[in-house]
Amino acid sequence: MQINADLHIHSRFSGATSSSMTIEKLAESAPKKGIDVLATGDCLHREWQKEIKECEKIDDGTFEKRGTRFILSTEVEDMNRVHHLLYFPSFSQVEEFRKRVEKFSTDLDGDGRPKIRLSGIEIAQIAKDFDILIGPAHAFTPWTAMYAYHNSLKDCYGDLADYVSFLELGLSADSDYADRISELHRLTFLTNSDSHSPHPVRLAREFNRMEVKDATFEEIRKAILRRGGNKVVLNVGFPPQEGKYNETACIKCYRHFSLEEAIARGWKCPCGGRIKKGVKDRVRELADLDEPVHPEHRPPYLHIIPLTEIIAKAIGQSSVFTKKVESLWENLVSHFGSEVNVLVDASIDEIAIYSNPAVAEAIDLFRRGKVKIIPGGGGKYGVIEIHPSEEYIPVNFNRQKSLLDF
Ligand SMILES: [Zn+2]
Ligand SMILES: [Zn+2]
Numbered sequence: 001m002q003i004n005a006d007l008h009i010h011s012r013f014s015g016a017t018s019s020s021m022t023i024e025k026l027a028e029s030a031p032k033k034g035i036d037v038l039a040t041g042d043c044l045h046r047e048w049q050k051e052i053k054e055c056e057k058i059d060d061g062t063f064e065k066r067g068t069r070f071i072l073s074t075e076v077e078d079m080n081r082v083h084h085l086l087y088f089p090s091f092s093q094v095e096e097f098r099k100r101v102e103k104f105s106t107d108l109d110g111d112g113r114p115k116i117r118l119s120g121i122e123i124a125q126i127a128k129d130f131d132i133l134i135g136p137a138h139a140f141t142p143w144t145a146m147y148a149y150h151n152s153l154k155d156c157y158g159d160l161a162d163y164v165s166f167l168e169l170g171l172s173a174d175s176d177y178a179d180r181i182s183e184l185h186r187l188t189f190l191t192n193s194d195s196h197s198p199h200p201v202r203l204a205r206e207f208n209r210m211e212v213k214d215a216t217f218e219e220i221r222k223a224i225l226r227r228g229g230n231k232v233v234l235n236v237g238f239p240p241q242e243g244k245y246n247e248t249a250c251i252k253c254y255r256h257f258s259l260e261e262a263i264a265r266g267w268k269c270p271c272g273g274r275i276k277k278g279v280k281d282r283v284r285e286l287a288d289l290d291e292p293v294h295p296e297h298r299p300p301y302l303h304i305i306p307l308t309e310i311i312a313k314a315i316g317q318s319s320v321f322t323k324k325v326e327s328l329w330e331n332l333v334s335h336f337g338s339e340v341n342v343l344v345d346a347s348i349d350e351i352a353i354y355s356n357p358a359v360a361e362a363i364d365l366f367r368r369g370k371v372k373i374i375p376g377g378g379g380k381y382g383v384i385e386i387h388p389s390e391e392y393i394p395v396n397f398n399r400q401k402s403l404l405d406f
Contacts, residue, residue, distance in 0.1 A: 002233065003215045004340065006030075006204040007039040007073060008085055008137065008168060008192030011048045014041070014112030018197035023051045025198045027065035033204040034338030037215050039073035039192075042112030043088060044098050053091075060090035061217030071217040075137050076101075077115045078123055082156060083137040083144045085168055085190075086127055087224075089217060093130045100126045120146070124160035133224060134163070135187070138170030138194060140177070140279040141245045145170070147282055153183055166190050166224050171206060172243025172279035172376070175235060175294065175301045180287035185295040188224050191237040200329060200339060201308045201320045206237030209299075232299050239303040240279065241375040242382035247278040249377030256377050259284070278377050305366060305384055307332070307339045311355070313386045314362035328355050343367075362386045 012021040023040075030038055040063075042048045055063035055070060063070040072088040088094045102108065104117040116123060127134040136146035136156065150156040157164055166188040169178055174191075178184050191206040211233050212219035222230035240246050249256045252273025257265070259281040267275045308320040311328050319325075333339055335354045336346045343363065352360035365371065365386050376382035 001213065001215075002209055002211055003036040004034055004204070004207050004209050004236075005037040005039075005220060006033075006035050006193050006195070006207040007037075007071075007087070007190055007220075008075065009038060009041045009195045009203065010075070011040070011042040011045065011051075011112050013045045013048050014196070016196060017112070018199070020198055021196065023055060023065050023070070026070075026203070027068040029198040029200065029203050030068045032333045032338060033200060033207075034340030035068070035204045035207060037069040037071060037220065039087065040070045041073055041075065043072045043074045043094050044076075044108050044114060045112045046109050048112060049091070049094075059216055059218070060092075061088065062215070069215045071220060075113045076123065077113065077144060078120050079117045080119065080149050080156075081144050082120055082146050082149055083113075084120065084123055085135055085137045085166075087133040087217070087221065089131055089221070093132055096130045097126055097132060100129075120150075120156040121158040121160055124157045124163055128160060128163045133165060133221060135166040135168065135190070136164070137168045139167050140173050140282050141170050142276040142278070142282070147286060151286065168192055168194075169206075169235070169237070170194075170243065170245075170279065171238045172240050172246040173283065174237065174240050174303070175298055176292040177240060177279070177283045179292040179294050179298065180283060180289045182288055182293070185293070185298075188226060188232055189235055189298070190224070190232070191235040191301075199308075199321070200333075201306045204339075205304075205306050206235075208232050209234035209236065226297055231297065234299050235301045236304055237301070238305070239371075239373055239382075241373040242305065242384065243279065244376040244379050244381045245276065245279050246375045246382060247377035248275060248281050249278065249380070250275050251378045254378045254380045256375070276378055280375075302344075304343055305371065307343055307363075309384055310343075310362045310366055310386065311359050313384060314358040315356075328359060331355060332359075 010017050012019050055065045101116050105114050107114045139146050142148050146156045153161040168190045193205045195202040210223040212230050222228050247256050248262050250269035250273040253271040262275045312320045312325045332342045336342045348360050348364045372385040374383040
């Protein structure tokens with residue numbers, strides 16, 4: 001069977017998250033997005049654990065609330081400010097891990113994403129000791145990622161680099177970016193939302209389609225490790241230009257710079273703000289290949305844009321958080337079953353019936369790659385433009401196909 005899984009979110013117990021990040025609300029939102037499995041995030045946090053434990057227990061590492069499955073996960077920040085993602089086989093392994101890191105952290109119950117005063121090597125060693133999966137989160141972003149502070153997996157994880165089985169691409173990169181770095185060819189790439197809110201513009205804005213025998217932790221683990229025929233069959237996510245750290249830019253006025261210019265200016269913008277290196281430039285620095293070379297196991301990457309954004313553009317609203325956008329979204333999703341179905345599979349004529357001609361046309365243009373994106377940078381998301389009368393610089397949607405093809 002195939003499942004859609006978003007394996008990186010945060011609960012309301014992490015900093016800067018929505019108070020509606022509850023299991024209840026997530027279980028309500030996930031199916032509308034077409035998601036079968038969520039990773040809980042924040043599973044070291046006592047209060048969040050209580051909420052997870054109210055779910056029906058499927059097995060030691062799999063929980064269910066009204067049809068949506070959850071597996072145990074957390075993100076932690078190490079002493080070098082690098083973020084790591086961890087997936088746990090059971091609550092007893094969560095406890096073992098907690099015990100080992102307790103004396104190196106002051107905020108295990110303060111922040112869903114705790115800081116741990118250990119290196120990547122030390123955290124990976126503890127993960128290995130308890131059979132916990134570990135890999136770098138949003139690996140290329142400029143603030144808190146592996147490649148922000150290290151030049152290689154080995155530099156971050158030392159001898160434990162071989163134990164690392166996956167890498168999260170982050171919103172500003174896709175597999176064409178990452179597969180220009182040959183040390184990453186061995187790894188499974190994950191595309192996750194890192195969502196801090198259950199709103200449809202955030203939750204599952206990136207997700208993984210996996211071939212598994214059941215929607216359980218053990219089966220997902222096998223998919224990440226590519227064992228027993230299990231695997232990720234499709235990475236789904238933003239065109240990298242839409243990510244907020246795609247290009248090198250000032251974090252104050254968002255002016256974009258070439259890498260050379262940023263270096264020449266000593267990473268200082270004329271406005272006084274700091275310039276942050278974009279993911280595109282960071283990958284260019286790290287790449288040992290001029291063009292991406294995909295290993296045989298690498299699945300295709302499907303670029304998508306949240307349906308709420310397409311609707312907002314189509315009806316000329318500047319925000320996705322309006323009643324009008326939300327009601328059009330609800331209509332479409334309830335008729336076609338999920339957002340993924342609307343974006344990729346439903347017939348355009350039928351979409352027009354359940355929304356309006358402008359929305360149907362915008363979805364059609366999106367499917368045909370007639371979308372222009374002004375790249376993001378410096379912490380500001382890219383801006384999407386969908387308008388039939390304009391001239392387009394199409395983004396790379398060349399591998400766009402129906403989800404049913406995978
Ligand atoms: Zn993070
Ligand atoms: Zn500036």
